Amino acid sequence: MEKTLNTPARAMSRRSLVAFGLTALFAGTLTGCGAKPADTAAPAEGSAPARAVELQIFAANSLEKAMPEVQALYTEKTGVTFADTQFKASGDLIEQIRAGAQVDALITASKGTMDDAVAGGLVDEATRLDMFVNDLVVVKAEGSDAEIASLEDVKNIEGKVAIGDAVTVPAGKYANQALNTIGLYTGAAGDDGVYAPEFADRVALADKVGTAAKYVSTGDATIGFVYSSDIFRYDGIEQAFVCPEDSHKPIVYPGAVAASSEHAKAAADFLDFCMNDAEAQKVWAKYGFELFA
Numbered sequence: 001m002e003k004t005l006n007t008p009a010r011a012m013s014r015r016s017l018v019a020f021g022l023t024a025l026f027a028g029t030l031t032g033c034g035a036k037p038a039d040t041a042a043p044a045e046g047s048a049p050a051r052a053v054e055l056q057i058f059a060a061n062s063l064e065k066a067m068p069e070v071q072a073l074y075t076e077k078t079g080v081t082f083a084d085t086q087f088k089a090s091g092d093l094i095e096q097i098r099a100g101a102q103v104d105a106l107i108t109a110s111k112g113t114m115d116d117a118v119a120g121g122l123v124d125e126a127t128r129l130d131m132f133v134n135d136l137v138v139v140k141a142e143g144s145d146a147e148i149a150s151l152e153d154v155k156n157i158e159g160k161v162a163i164g165d166a167v168t169v170p171a172g173k174y175a176n177q178a179l180n181t182i183g184l185y186t187g188a189a190g191d192d193g194v195y196a197p198e199f200a201d202r203v204a205l206a207d208k209v210g211t212a213a214k215y216v217s218t219g220d221a222t223i224g225f226v227y228s229s230d231i232f233r234y235d236g237i238e239q240a241f242v243c244p245e246d247s248h249k250p251i252v253y254p255g256a257v258a259a260s261s262e263h264a265k266a267a268a269d270f271l272d273f274c275m276n277d278a279e280a281q282k283v284w285a286k287y288g289f290e291l292f293a
Helices: 010-033 066-078 090-098 111-119 151-158 170-180 208-216 228-232 264-276 278-286
Strands: 057-060 085-087 105-107 129-133 135-139 161-164 203-206 221-229 236-244 252-255
Touching: 057 066, 057 090, 057 228, 066 203, 066 264, 066 278, 090 105, 090 111, 090 264, 105 264, 111 170, 111 252, 129 264, 135 170, 135 208, 135 228, 151 170, 161 170, 161 208, 170 208, 170 221, 208 221, 208 236, 221 228, 221 236, 228 236, 252 264, 264 278
Parallel strands: 057 085, 057 105, 161 203, 161 221
Antiparallel strands: 105 252, 129 252, 135 221, 135 236
């Protein structure tokens, strides 16, 4: 299968808006709240040198190939470094933050999980921005003769169907929304129903989207639901079908600065870099991500 690359063109029109918004936001925040000096401020004469900034990023599992390359670019250009970035299912990341994990910025794979973070006071809602979009696809093992020409064909596939657990895996929630349109899942929201009796025993639940891809590549499942970007991350799978956009809610990856961040401005600057730096945009495109327009 030829793995085509998305381009970052859709993001170009938002560059000025995003950059201006984040800059204005933090200028106002620091002025109005009497916050400590910005992370990058030079030390006063005779004082100790400023401590180097190290950011802790929590990011959706599907970003684990692209994000390190973008972080390396950012370190090269700014000197800011990164702690061991956590790549997990979005719901698991939120639970870690609730448990007290130190984090500077969060990027989730759905608006719903970021809504949960906002509602829990885990992120600064004023810094929230939509960063990436993705497609929901059905994959099969490379070389498989399984044919999927429509969602209806899922009903007739022999073998298991790998789906992320919708409780913590946004890709699973989107998959269930798509399955709802053909009567294989009872809840329109994707996490509020059950699988149809004739389908339930064929579902191979996965703890993360990468596990769903693995089930397919190893033959433990005939097909699976993942993101289009996952085809670039995992060997042994190929695209069989792109789910129609109207079969599920839009797949959007929001980002935000953590409410407890000690480097709030630096974290916001990094999110801005992700969206607006030309070299970073090429990295996202290489791994199948399209920037939100």
